[in-house]
Each structure stands twice: as C-alpha cells, then as structure tokens.
Amino acid sequence: xxxxxxxxxxxxxxxxxxxxxxxxxxxxxxxxxxxxxxxxxxxxxxxxxxxxxxxxxxxxxxxxxxxxxxxxxxxxxxxxxxxxxxxxxxxxxxxxxxxxxxxxxxxxxxxxxxxxxxxxxxxxxxxxxxxxxxxxxxxxxxxxxxxxxxxxxxxxxxxxxxxxxxxxxxxxxxxxxxx
Ligand SMILES: CC(C)(COP(=O)(O)OP(=O)(O)OC[C@H]1O[C@@H](n2cnc3c(N)ncnc32)[C@H](O)[C@@H]1OP(=O)(O)O)[C@@H](O)C(=O)NCCC(=O)NCCS
Numbered sequence: 001x002x003x004x005x006x007x008x009x010x011x012x013x014x015x016x017x018x019x020x021x022x023x024x025x026x027x028x029x030x031x032x033x034x035x036x037x038x039x040x041x042x043x044x045x046x047x048x049x050x051x052x053x054x055x056x057x058x059x060x061x062x063x064x065x066x067x068x069x070x071x072x073x074x075x076x077x078x079x080x081x082x083x084x085x086x087x088x089x090x091x092x093x094x095x096x097x098x099x100x101x102x103x104x105x106x107x108x109x110x111x112x113x114x115x116x117x118x119x120x121x122x123x124x125x126x127x128x129x130x131x132x133x134x135x136x137x138x139x140x141x142x143x144x145x146x147x148x149x150x151x152x153x154x155x156x157x158x159x160x161x162x163x164x165x166x167x168x169x170x171x172x173x174x175x176x177x178x179x
Contacts, residue, residue, distance in 0.1 A: 016063050018103055020110045023048060023058035027067050031060075033095065039157040040091075047072055047091070057114055061094065061103050069094035071107045075118050086122040086173065087115035092134075108141055112176050121177045126151065126169040135170060143172035 023031070028048060032038045050056035055076045061069035074088035089111050094103050115123050125143060127135040128151065135145075151167040 018068070018098075018106070019062045020059060020106060021062055022051065023060050023067065023070070026065075027058075027060060030067055031070065039163065040155070041158040042156050043091075057111075059107060059111055059114065061098075061107055063098070068098050069103050069107055071111045073111050073114060075115070075120065077120070084122050085120055086124045087111070087118070087120040089123055089125040092125070104137060105141065108137075112174075116176050122173060122175055124171055124173045126171055129168045129170060135172070138172050141174070143174045145170045146173050147171040 025048070028041075028044050031044045032041060037044075044058075047056055047058055051058050055074070057073040057075060059071050059073065060067035070091065070093065071089055072091040074090070077085045077088060079085065089108070092104070092107065094107070112123060115121075123143075125138055126149060127138060129148075147170075149169050149171050151169040152165065154162055154164045157163050
C-alpha cells in the first residue's frame with residue numbers, strides 16, 4: 001500500500017464561496033477564460049460600455065476574483081406594439097469544471113431579480129436547438145418556448161475579422177412576476 005492510499009492524501013475537499021456581482025473593468029481580460037473566448041473580446045468590451053450606460057448588465061459568478069460564470073442582460077429592449085417589454089438574457093455560461101452545482105440556476109435567478117428591479121416583468125432567452133441541456137434547465141425554471149429563430153448574427157473578433165454565427169434556436173420567455 002502506498003502512502004497516498006494509506007492516508008487518502010490524494011483527496012482534499014474544498015468549499016469555495018461563489019459570489020454574484022456585476023462585472024468590473026478587471027474582469028474584461030478574465031472573461032476570455034485564458035483564450036477560450038478571446039474572439040469575444042470586442043463583445044465583452046462593448047457590453048461593458050453598455051453596462052456603464054445602464055442599458056445592459058454583465059452578471060458574473062465570482063470565485064477568488066475570477067468570473068467562472070456569467071449571464072448578460074439587455075435592459076432596454078426594442079419596443080414592439082402590443083408586446084410587454086422583455087429583458088433579454090444572453091451570453092450565459094459556466095466554466096465546465098463548475099457546472100451541475102447550481103451556479104447557472106443562481107445566475108438565472110439573479111438575472112430575473114435584476115430585470116424586475118429595472119421594471120421588466122418578462123424575460124427572453126435563446127437556446128440553440130441542439131442544446132437540450134440548456135432548454136431543459138430553462139423549462140425547469142418556468143420558461144416556455146414561444147418562437148423559433150434563425151439565430152443569425154455577427155461580431156468582430158479580436159483580430160478585427162467579422163465572424164458570422166448561424167445557430168438555429170428556440171426563443172423561450174417567462175413572466176417573472178407571478179403574483
Ligand atoms: C447552461 C449552463 C450555463 C448551466 O450552468 P450550470 O451551472 O451547470 O447550471 P446548474 O448547475 O444550475 O443546472 C444544470 C444541471 O445541474 C443540476 N443541478 C443544479 N444544482 C445542482 C447541485 N447543487 N448539484 C448537482 N446538480 C445540480 C440541475 O438540476 C441541472 O440538471 P439537468 O442537467 O438535468 O438540467 C452550463 O451548462 C454551460 O455553461 N453550458 C455551456 C454554454 C451554454 O450552453 N450556455 C447556454 C446557452 S443557451
């Protein structure tokens with residue numbers, strides 16, 4: 001028997017607090033997750049400027065000053081006749097090693113609270129049609145599919161190239177104030 005087996009020394013259980021907060025300028029490079037999302041550098045910067053203008057919110061799940069998860073909220077929706085204004089939630093992700101621990105649910109619940117605080121009683125979120133896990137999570141949280149969308153949009157990456165995204169998705173909505 002090795003020393004490791006005798007003392008079970010190869011296992012250490014650590015409890016790490018996860019705190020929700022809005023993004024700060026220091027988060028911007030960290031949101032790239034060591035290169036995984038460097039192509040979204042411009043999108044992160046632009047969203048941060050929108051947050052400073054009170055038009056969007058970047059909600060992050062913080063572990064040791066690092067944003068291990070986030071959801072962004074569009075707070076100033078386009079007004080459509082006969083449709084109540086909706087907060088739009090997007091850019092929702094949690095680092096892989098932190099998934100399935102309730103952090104995504106916590107982010108969604110805080111995003112909903114923030115939407116209500118900004119006077120928005122409805123929320124919309126898109127789930128790629130092949131992302132069954134995300135759709136399951138949203139439906140469990142009370143969202144219902146109301147439309148199908150081509151999911152076509154584009155952005156400028158960190159090298160200045162235009163990148164097009166075509167990801168057919170379901171649009172889900174929820175009435176946040178149920179009483
Ligand atoms: C979607 C995503 C943000 C969810 O984040 P998450 O932190 O894993 O979410 P949660 O842990 O709250 O919930 C996910 C699952 O864990 C379960 N769960 C929640 N709390 C849990 C806990 N304390 N212990 C174990 N499981 C838990 C949930 O029931 C859910 O189960 P399901 O797979 O049957 O639906 C994450 O999977 C992700 O980043 N995916 C890649 C990006 C993406 O697809 N984003 C959505 C774009 S539409």
